[in-house]
Amino acid sequence: MAEYHSPRERVLVPDGEFVFTEADFKKIASLVHGEAGIVLTEGKANLVYSRLAKRLRAIGLRTFREYCELIEGEGGADERQAMIGAMTTNVTRFFREPHHFEYLKAQVMPALAAKAKSGGRVRIWSAACSSGEEPYSIALTVLDALPEAPKLDVLILATDIDTNMLARGRQGVYPATALGSIPAAYHGKWLEQERHGDTVRVGQAARDLVRFNELNLLGSWPMRGKFDLIFCRNVMIYFDEATQNRIWSGFANVLQPQGTLCIGHSERITLETLPFRLVAQTTYRLNG
Ligand SMILES: C[S@@+](CC[C@H](N)C(=O)[O-])C[C@H]1O[C@@H](n2cnc3c(N)ncnc32)[C@H](O)[C@@H]1O
CATH class of the missing domain: 1.10.155.10 (Chemotaxis receptor methyltransferase CheR, N-terminal domain)
Known part of the structure; x- marks a missing residue:
């Protein structure tokens, strides 16, 4: 081991291969x-x-x-x-925290489907999407309610800071074990299963709905137009409170009035001046 550090410097991993002070x-x-x-x-x-x-x-x-x-x-x-x-910690899975997808299906999709069918614009943001399981779970829920969504003005923006994860998301190929957490009714309809392979690919319709882009939540958000729904789950836990409040406040600016925000199971919006109200488990609506 290279003894390059001064003996007064505290070494944090004493038996490590590399000196780490x-x-x-x-x-x-x-x-x-x-x-x-x-x-x-x-x-x-x-x-x-x-x-x-x-x-x-x-x-x-x-x-x-x-x-x-x-x-x-x-x-x-x-x-x-x-x-x-x-x-970054990229842990994710299809239909993680399933109550959000139940809420989306029962409480959000009826209005969004009607909006899209009448020519309206529907925009959903999966902020900190990791390798794509979250935005594709949203896409499958959207397709279930609105199979013609890819032909309408419906898009799911999927962003993350980690470009390796985004590349995996764009491919949309996952181990076949992922099927276990995807509702069985969607398997034959919206997924492409390889006959002998160990992988499954998200079908074209769901891939057409999702756009992957690099975005650091701390930086500027260059999107135009407002979102009907934002998923931002299991990333705020890594940020300090001031950063969290800045980002919650940013979401308030880019959500439609009454728009929905789904956050992670151990996250909370506590700052009372933020214009959100809790409507279901870790699910908020923007006032207005
Ligand atoms: C634990 S994963 C959550 C994935 C998914 N939202 C879920 O709940 O399953 C956290 C993700 O946040 C991303 N992330 C961390 N810091 C970020 C930042 N400053 N801006 C955007 N994404 C970030 C990581 O790259 C990682 O993919």
Whole structure:
């Protein structure tokens, strides 16, 4: 192991392959917070180490100090993006938190289907969509209520900061085990199952409804027009309260009056000045 650090520097992972000091951790945590809003406390030091040790091996660096110099330097943009990708948690699955899809089907889709059928514009945003299971679950629910949706002005915008996840979403190919969480009634209709393969592809109709784009929730939101429905689930937990409130407030600006916002099971909108009211479990409607 390279003894490059001063003996006074606190080493956070004592038996690690690479020396990882408190100063290295602080630099990385500050960059990740600044770029993606993700809060990393020192309790996450082992997680940061193990996720980034793979990056050090991949690019052939010997120390975290060298890695910090790379990501802080002018030529470090690509590696900064790879670092953010390594630090994000992308866990997701089809029809996760199924009550949102039940609410969508029973309480939201009747009005949205009528709007689309009469020539109206329907826009849905899956913000922090990971590898696509969430926006495709929305698409399948939309198709179930409105099979002609791909021919109407209906679109689901699916965004994430992690471009590797977006690439997987665009492909729309998932292990066949994913079928277990997709309602059986949709299998033959909206999915393309390979006869002998271990994978299943989301069918063309659902793929036609979803557009994947890179978007950092901390940056600007260049979309024009307002959304009828926003899903933003299981990402706010990684942000501090001020960032969460800024993003909730941003959603209020881009939702239609009475538009719906679905958030993650352990997330809450607590700031009373925000114009949302709780209408079902972790489901809000914009006032107006
Ligand atoms: C745990 S996944 C949630 C996926 C899906 N919404 C769900 O609930 O199953 C969190 C996602 O948030 C994304 N993410 C983290 N920080 C982000 C940011 N600043 N802007 C946009 N997406 C971000 C991650 O890349 C990751 O794909």
